[in-house]
Amino acid sequence: MVEDLDPNSADAGVSAHFGDPMREQRLLETAVGLVDRSNRDVIAVPGEERASWLHTLTTQHLSGLSAMTGTELLVLSPHGHVEQHAFVTEDGETAWLDTEPGAGAGLLKYLEMMRFFTKVEPRDASGELAVLSLVGPGAADLFPDLGEPRVGAVPGPKFAAGSVPSEPTSRYPVRAYEGGLARRVPLGVDLLIPREAKTAVIEKLGVARAGLWAYEAVRVAARAPRLGWETDHRTLPSEAGFLAGGVHLDKGCYRGQETVARVHHLGRPPRRLVLLHLDGVATDHPPARGTAVELDGRAVGFVGTAVRHHELGMIALAVVKRNVADDARLVVGESAAAIDG
Numbered sequence: 001m002v003e004d005l006d007p008n009s010a011d012a013g014v015s016a017h018f019g020d021p022m023r024e025q026r027l028l029e030t031a032v033g034l035v036d037r038s039n040r041d042v043i044a045v046p047g048e049e050r051a052s053w054l055h056t057l058t059t060q061h062l063s064g065l066s067a068m069t070g071t072e073l074l075v076l077s078p079h080g081h082v083e084q085h086a087f088v089t090e091d092g093e094t095a096w097l098d099t100e101p102g103a104g105a106g107l108l109k110y111l112e113m114m115r116f117f118t119k120v121e122p123r124d125a126s127g128e129l130a131v132l133s134l135v136g137p138g139a140a141d142l143f144p145d146l147g148e149p150r151v152g153a154v155p156g157p158k159f160a161a162g163s164v165p166s167e168p169t170s171r172y173p174v175r176a177y178e179g180g181l182a183r184r185v186p187l188g189v190d191l192l193i194p195r196e197a198k199t200a201v202i203e204k205l206g207v208a209r210a211g212l213w214a215y216e217a218v219r220v221a222a223r224a225p226r227l228g229w230e231t232d233h234r235t236l237p238s239e240a241g242f243l244a245g246g247v248h249l250d251k252g253c254y255r256g257q258e259t260v261a262r263v264h265h266l267g268r269p270p271r272r273l274v275l276l277h278l279d280g281v282a283t284d285h286p287p288a289r290g291t292a293v294e295l296d297g298r299a300v301g302f303v304g305t306a307v308r309h310h311e312l313g314m315i316a317l318a319v320v321k322r323n324v325a326d327d328a329r330l331v332v333g334e335s336a337a338a339i340d341g
Helices: 021-030 050-057 104-113 195-205 212-221 257-266
Strands: 015-017 033-036 041-046 069-076 082-090 094-099 129-135 170-177 180-185 188-194 271-279 292-295 298-309 313-321 329-332 335-339
Touching: 015 021, 015 212, 021 033, 021 212, 033 195, 033 212, 041 050, 041 104, 050 094, 069 180, 069 257, 082 104, 082 170, 082 180, 094 104, 094 129, 094 188, 129 195, 129 212, 188 195, 212 298, 212 313, 271 298, 271 329, 298 329, 313 329, 313 335
Parallel strands: none
Antiparallel strands: 033 129, 041 094, 069 082, 069 170, 082 094, 129 188, 170 180, 180 188, 271 313, 271 335, 292 298, 292 329, 298 313, 329 335
16 A cells, blocks of 8 residues: 655655555665655756855855765855755766755755856756655665765864865765666665656666655654754754754855854854654654644744654654753653653
8 A cells, every 4th residue: 555645745746655654664774665755856056166156155065076976065044044955966067956845946046046157057957856765774785886975073162273174074975877876875875866767767676665754764763854844944053963964164154154153163052953752642643843842831942853663652853942951851742752862
């Protein structure tokens, strides 16, 4: 049985599960499963000045990004709040940016506004490429020529200028695959393939299918944030776990840099990303995105993504005030919650 997501969901257009979400989760954590994430938006940025141009506009160090390399980037507001998050896949001619469903239009609009006389031609490529994800430890066996993904450690609040390498903070090996690209990432291997070839590629791979519910459970357990779920209009990169993968803390000016630097060097982000264990939640009714997290009757944060995990039970990623203690007894809706320290 294949069940699609609610057409009103932000993730509409892909399968929620294939009959047994718990079995699909175990598959993604112990072997390998194929998840259709073709509802993600894709922006193409060709042009000879694309690397230096994206370097000046975003949080990532991209000026020397080499061909067949991937990474992550953020676009911030002038006050340093997260507006966009995207994975970057550079093939030597084009930088492909894949982002959340519905987020591509805003990202493309910003890029077009900032073109000026730069030799770049950003366009919506969502109709050209589709994203499929091979998730689990067995994904690497299907692409043995792709090296390990690398995400650097976040430097301490006090570091010497020039001590952070002048390269992307995360590096994801890339190679050509079926007219598209394969990118090694922490959860497995992402495929960016021609949309018209999606069915043929799925059949050729012959990998067991898993739905987005299973993928989200694995993502939450890995504490990987998602734009629009673990972010709101005032989220700073350091609050939601975006620093290591997407922010270079020692590069030239970009919009919002002053706030990022100030918060990091003071070491006091107002909020932090946590994993919550929820008690007393109905299996089919996890807390909705945005549900308040309360302490002693006072709101101290919000739920991003809540899922039922096959081993951990009901869990959620949440953003809470920095001063909430790790052993605090929290309330989410009608349920008790505890921080997984």
